Every structure is written in structure tokens, then in C-alpha cells.
Amino acid sequence: MSFIGNVRDFPDNSALGIRSGEKALLVVRRAGQLYVYANRCPHTRETLDPEGGSLASSGGLLIQCQRHAAEFLPDTGECVSGPCQGEALTAIPFTLSGGDIYLD
Numbered sequence: 001m002s003f004i005g006n007v008r009d010f011p012d013n014s015a016l017g018i019r020s021g022e023k024a025l026l027v028v029r030r031a032g033q034l035y036v037y038a039n040r041c042p043h044t045r046e047t048l049d050p051e052g053g054s055l056a057s058s059g060g061l062l063i064q065c066q067r068h069a070a071e072f073l074p075d076t077g078e079c080v081s082g083p084c085q086g087e088a089l090t091a092i093p094f095t096l097s098g099g100d101i102y103l104d
């Protein structure tokens with residue numbers, strides 16, 4: 001298991017790109033729940049955040065790709081608008097231990 005951070009590092013209603021070794025990840029927190037996805041848009045297979053910063057839009061209700069504005073549901077990763085509608089971000093399994101986040 002590899003440590004990627006603590007829940008305190010990810011404010012509620014945020015969606016932030018991080019790196020873990022070679023992996024580009026997207027850590028999403030919505031309504032207190034944590035989700036981890038591969039940071040790879042189903043549209044072009046590129047990262048969603050070339051500009052950096054948060055990808056949360058609509059007050060954290062959605063995740064928005066900075067490249068062509070596709071929008072994704074935070075809890076399932078499903079693309080609900082934009083060029084990849086109907087596809088989804090790839091969920092990454094993780095374990096929480098005392099607030100620390102580890103990839104499985």
C-alpha cells in the first residue's frame with residue numbers, strides 16, 4: 001500500500017490532482033466522502049488539470065476537466081456532459097486508516 005496523503009489535505013467539495021510515483025491521481029472529497037480516480041480524461045486520456053488547482057465546479061457538485069470542460073459526478077466518476085458523456089473516470093481502490101489515505 002502506498003500513502004498518498006491525509007483527508008485533512010483535501011477540503012470538502014474539492015477535486016485535486018496529485019502524483020504518487022508515476023501515477024497521476026485525482027482525489028475528490030464531496031459531502032465528507034473521499035473518492036480517488038485516475039487523473040485521466042476518458043476523452044483524450046490526458047490529465048484533467050493541465051492548469052493545476054481544483055477541478056471542482058458548481059460548488060463541488062461536479063468535477064470539470066480543464067481541457068474541454070467535460071463534467072463528472074464526484075461519487076461515481078461518470079461523465080455527465082461534454083465529449084466523453086456516458087464514459088467514466090477510473091476509480092482507484094484505497095484504504096483509510098486514522099485519516100491517512102493508502103492506495104490498495
Ligand code: FES
Nearest residue numbers: 041043065068070
Ligand atoms: S480532455 Fe477532458 S474533456 Fe477533453
